[in-house]
Amino acid sequence: MCGIVGAIADRDVVPVLIEGLKRLEYRGYDSAGIAVVDGNEVSRVRRTGRVAEMAGAAEAEGFHATLGIGHTRWATHGGVTEANAHPHISHGVALVHNGIIENHDEQREKLRALGYEFESQTDTEVIAHLIHHHLKNGADLLAAVQQVVKELEGAYALAVVSRKEPHRMVCARMGCPLLVGLGEGENFIASDVSAIIQATRRVIFLEEGDTAEITRAGVRVFDPQDNEIARDEHLSDVSLASLELGPYRHFMQKEIHEQPRAIGDTIEAVIDGGFVPELFGRNAEAVLKGIEGVQILACGTSYYAGLTARYWIEAIAGLPCSVEIASEYRYRDAYADPRHLVVTISQSGETLDTMEALKYAKSLGHEHTLSICNVPESAIPRASELVCYTRAGAEIGVASTKAFTTQLAVLFQLAVVLAKLRGRLSADEEAGHLDQLRQLPGSVQHALNLEPQIMAWAERFAGKPNALFLGRGLHYPIALEGALKLKEISYIHAEAYPAGELKHGPLALVDAEMPVVVIAPNDRLLEKVKSNMQEVRARGGELFVFADQDSNFGESEGVHVIRTPRHVGVLSPIVHTIPVQLLAYHTALARGTDVDKPRNLAKSVTVE
Template sequence: MCGIVGAIRAHANVVDFLTDGLKRLEYRGYDSSGIAVYSESEQKIKRVRRVGRVALMEEAVKQKGLTGHIGIGHTRWATHGGVTEPNAHPHISGGLISVVHNGIIENFEAERTRLEALGYEFESQTDTEVIAHSVRHEYENNGKDLYRAVQTACSRFHGAFAIAVICHDDPAHMVVARMGCPLLVAFGDEEVFIASDVSAVIAFTRKVTYLEDGDIALLSANGIDMLLDKNGDKTERAVKTSELSLASLELGGYSHFMQKEIYEQPKAVADTAEIFLDGGFVPENFGEHAPEIFSKIKSIKILACGTSYYSALTGKYWLESIARIRTDVEIASEYRYRDVIADPDELIITTSQSGETLDTMEALKYAQAQGHECSLSICNVLESALPRASTLAIYTRAGAEIGVASTKAFTTQLVILFGLAVTLGKLRGHVSDDELTGYADDLRQLPGSIQHALNLEPQLAVWAKEFATKPSALYLGRGIHYPIALEGALKLKELTYIHAEAYPAGELKHGPLALVDENMPVVVIAPNDKLLDKVKANMQEVGARGGELFVLSDLDSDFAETDGVHVIRTPRHIGVLSPIVHTIAVQLLSYHVALVRGTDVDKPRNLAKSVTVE
């Protein structure tokens, strides 16, 4: 983890691409960076690594005058070993082999012991250095064939990985391999690029191909010279033209990408809603085989992690109340390690912004191995791993999301889950024509309601000043708004490093009430729905203990602002889609608390955008 770039350029210096590509991958989260380039003038692999931002590494590269026609680069998010320069990528073995790597080699300790017994000395605590020494050993002892050396070394590794390898003896070629972690190859004019994310290459080319699990490719400036699949058979992968907008990767007039992406939500939600408003609530929106699959499923299980898990919890309410279909939601990393009861009539849904979340991917594989035949991926990234592994797929139209803390990917996932609930409800005979018209109208009005919620930013900025000095915060919600409380607490933790927890408001008296005092701000999501009176009673419990309440309500709710009770009203209660509107408020609150505290909004410490390790 967390970002890979590489290039072979027959007539140009690779360094400008490597540094530009790493900058475009900064959003994925990292703690160190580096590049390795074969220097023709010195006839050696030269490397620069730095702890901290890519800009520090880039300055060091300029000072050293690094140039070359082949090179690899990496932004590292520490897994094995601390955040130190010796642990940063690329790793080099004996001046001969240089490697960058995403993922985790699970059997690295055994491999390290084996290689140490063969006389190899390790300079780092990483699992990646095992790859460098292993490839070198195979290269020097099996005919000095780089492709064969990588292939043999990879056969020894257990886990998930994407790697790129260059060799001192063969500066015209690079070998790349993928197993479980994303990797693409992109093509220019007598130049080839590799990256873990298409955003790294589109400033140079839009022609890309996505490697599959088990693929090992030999690259030159002319493209892919040889590609073998997981069975060792020669194969080809389709070349596609990326439609990702370069402008979407630029900050524009905003202070942070998170701020930009919060404000892009009216359009992102409107674009995603068009799937159902233009095409109707029909199964075909979810894939060619959806009519057949949807007609036979009897239950749903959603597998997800982090923010996507909270969107799934929200979707459960819609699926059960609108479609009347039993729905379970599980954390992917827990599901994959327990005994499950397979049901061929249950639809497995995975939700993921990146489409490459390792725990979710492995959970899907586990479900399929247990006999689950039908699966649907909800994802924001075309051609990513989860959609390719699923029977059905539907893409949110959020566009590129650079900020590590998800915003518009979350709200567009909610739109898709709502559309799925209405589609299944219609198919199962639980949604009348009048209700269908009403749901469509709700979707049409949603972008405007989100825009109104964005107008509350100045009031939320005032609240942020109160929160910034507190050590902890409590979020409460009931019913379908409880997952939004969970999401609000997660955003506060991610962005501000303030400890925050969320509870169903009815659970307050069963333990969490012991935490409440004058130093504990309590955020309450309290729209004017059927549970409002219950929520008010829970608020009384907080007030009676001296707690300070911060209430996110709407224009239809009857709340008076008093000492210890602060109220911000979103637009009028919009009914079934209210959770999406209230999400905007909790996002903005966390963003402004982070500004007051001076934390890194777009790149929170210790976090990565795309989590491709356990």
Template structure:
């Protein structure tokens, strides 16, 4: 879960590397470093944020026309300068790496027998020494990296340069994202197009097994069989302003407030097409009518979106639906279900656990797959038969917000489309669902307008050490999401339970120091939920209730109420996601934590 950037040009590229690392800091921020060729390999590394490294770059007046940079999320070895990238072998080879090399111990032992010394605890230094070993044999960096790539086991994206080949970068990808940016007489590489969007809008996405030689005036790519290949050229329409904070204090705040537009943009094609297979790609008209069940694979926040979707698919489409945590599914003893659709959900489209889970599903015999993703041309969409791209725009904050709510829209569209194909959705019902979707951006804006009230709640939350979130059926996943957001960015321990489970154990935790957040929409379970709330009040717990405008709740001692818009029916989870996001955000502000870069976490989880 690290960020890589590189460039080869006929100008000083250090400013490009530093700016690129700033834009990649969401991928890791334990340490950062750059290395350039300027006669010798010149390197600056610092523990901490990119700003610390940038100060070092200025102090040393670092300059060069070819270079690589890295921002790290520690896996092998602690957060120390010797473990920071780039790693250098014998003053000749410099390497940056994202991912985990599973056979690094075996290779380390082999290299020690060859006389190599290790200065770090990382698996990456193994790559540097292996490249050096093969480079001495053939004198060709591109060939040396191909040889090394063929021997590595695990997931990686690597970029390499050699002291005596000053016009060449070599890079390779297996399981971790890597993109090549095409300029005029200069070329770039990065983990994410956002890192180099200021210098080019033309990109080639490397595929698993690819090794590329990047020079000023050409790019040469070979596949895993070492055969020359051409990768499709993509021109990005992503705006640089979408990557800037603007008037907001944090990216999380910005992205919470961007949700009305993100939802409207994601809903637009659904309103135009209706609930049609065309929403999911050219092959969907053939694939979706054959679907007899749905298997959802996802992690974290995306998993909670899948939990909501399971209710929609079973209640609207009348199809069985199974949801699995991707990192667990790939190690389970299970079997393929004929004519089930495998749905993967991922903001980045590069989540390694989800990608590996999809491969496992294919190995079992599943052959129908749909990716719901926010990043075009990422790995999961490329590996899937069908795709629905959410239109959330760039999401930089580590804690996902607008990606989650737009995923819910996509999943609802899938449920309704399957229902229509199975004869479970009448014309009138389709119109009602489309009308409800049309109202969602406005309802979300209404929920955002509650921010001043939620901020006051946060002032009472920030000193707490624990919190409990409750919801029922469709809204239990929103309780889970609220608890996740709170612990992610405020570091308050939080748990979520179906409200009916209180008496089966969690009630033992309730006392006057345990705030209880309740998702209480005006639905058929409201009265039962009120009974669950009385169980809390009887034990001295204080309730913080998010309910609907048209529900009958009154505040009283120990019962605090904030009213969201009128009940949005089956789409209510989308609206109720907003207040729990805001509560987490403002609680974190009160506690003084780093909202966008919470400790120990990174945005794109590209390691197991």
């Protein structure tokens, strides 16, 4: 959840650290800090709040150095206080940490017995004291870190510097992302390439259990057994332009409007080459031909993408499909059928619960795995047999938008490929699906053109404390996603239900103060949805309906209608996602909340 950056160079690295933290702020923004080694002294500045406040303090205090580490925090252990902010220092050892150390209480008691005092409530301070303890007993910084990580239980990404060794930085990872950036006479570390893209595109992704020594001259990586090992170098394709706002007010707005392009990039391969198994990897045909079911594991918005995919996979491919929240699946005695394909969905590829659920599925005997992810070389794709990358580009806003719709595009492709391999797809049906995909970016753009009408609705929503979202069939997951977006960024309590469930409880909540959003495409369930809408009107509820252009009903008292483009068939959920995203965004604007950095949330969830 938190963000790490570090640098060692012949130049002043403080601007690099601060710029990196600003780019990582989406990962956590409760507090921020940097520590630098200047001569034989470690200096630190920390502030609660945003990176800008910490940066101002660093400038006022005249910070400059050639070696330093920085951190932006999303609070886990301990409240949002300066004492709990990173970096933490123990007798000249400064450390930043992402993740959670599960045996911190045990280690804390051991350290107290050795005479160490604690200034914070965090698990991280335990690590700093442990490293100092090993240094005091004769280890150098690298050896101390390598010994300490063997004593830790849990997940971590660490970066450590010491006043006694101003020529190097040591880092380690287990369960949390960390990469090394390679420069000329200078090197960097970060939890996300966006933090260092202004300095280098050459990166090494550390593997589970790796430690690394970073100096100006080079990088040495060690495996979990402390053997020096070569890790592949990669050239990042993240562009600086993708990390800038441009003409938009917020990254969320920018990313909503990037969806026609993101979807177009994601479906480019299938438009050019058809529904071929190779979309999912070189040996995908052999794997996908033999599967007899699909198990989808994901969290949050990605879970809703999986719920949508279940309809496609069962209806188009004729395969049973189950969808589970990863954090629930990993802790239950699950039934495993090795003939089922395990599909994990994660924007970042580092979502801890999803990664652990994948490991658990493998331990149960699942042999075939597929990752759908937006970040190349991230942990979940590396642990999967097959991979398909969405091509959404960098997503900075905490509330996922273009990652969700590109996930849906990939999942639809999977359903059609599975149908084709099982002999369930005629040539005409395949051509029809291909034509629907080809038209999808244009349909999404038409939906974006509804923004002025949705802005007017948002003003009415801004003063409401609650909202209901209704959908049926394929569009029920889109109602779930709409409710999630509204609550995430506007802080309005919102819930979603299958429209047919209204009379089984939710109808008790409906009154004149409860806006009810309805996803009402012109499909075979439209008449059923209309009946559910009448149930709402009969109780004085106010309806806000997203209908298709060719739906046969209009506005009336208490019924407001915005028409999306004509019904686009089985891909309609993707198009109907756009209006609910825009409604959440503009309602949040009207309420004056922090759209890109909603309270208590962070982008990449690398803790339980």
